[in-house]
Amino acid sequence: MKNEDESQTHEVTMETFESIVDLHPLVILDFWAEWCQPCKIFSPLFETMAELHPDVFFGKVNTEQATELAQAFQVRSIPTVMAFKNGELVFEQPGLLPPQVFEELIHRLKSDVFSEE
Numbered sequence: 001m002k003n004e005d006e007s008q009t010h011e012v013t014m015e016t017f018e019s020i021v022d023l024h025p026l027v028i029l030d031f032w033a034e035w036c037q038p039c040k041i042f043s044p045l046f047e048t049m050a051e052l053h054p055d056v057f058f059g060k061v062n063t064e065q066a067t068e069l070a071q072a073f074q075v076r077s078i079p080t081v082m083a084f085k086n087g088e089l090v091f092e093q094p095g096l097l098p099p100q101v102f103e104e105l106i107h108r109l110k111s112d113v114f115s116e117e
Helices: 014-023 037-052 067-072 099-110
Strands: 009-011 026-032 057-062 080-085 088-094
Touching: 009 037, 014 067, 026 037, 026 099, 037 057, 037 099, 080 099, 088 099
Parallel strands: 009 057, 026 057
Antiparallel strands: 026 080, 080 088
16 A cells, blocks of 8 residues: 555645646646545545656545635535536546546546547
């Protein structure tokens, strides 16, 4: 088991959000909470995808601590996954993403599917 320092995911807060989406062309965020059982189930998949796709920034937003950020995106259910391409929100879905669906999201994010019109 990896310790937190070796993780390929990064904590995101209201203070760091804007610079993260400005600096990284591809960003996937996982909105979660410590008490959320589905979030605990989803977390290992999120970590694995982060390891498999180092060219994508994988961020975790603790909705109990980053309440302003969760409110700004009107997160009502967790886990919620959001994806940003070139600073624009291009995907948002609450609930557990199956591995195949998550992999397809990443593939689409890297392709021109989410390109700006």
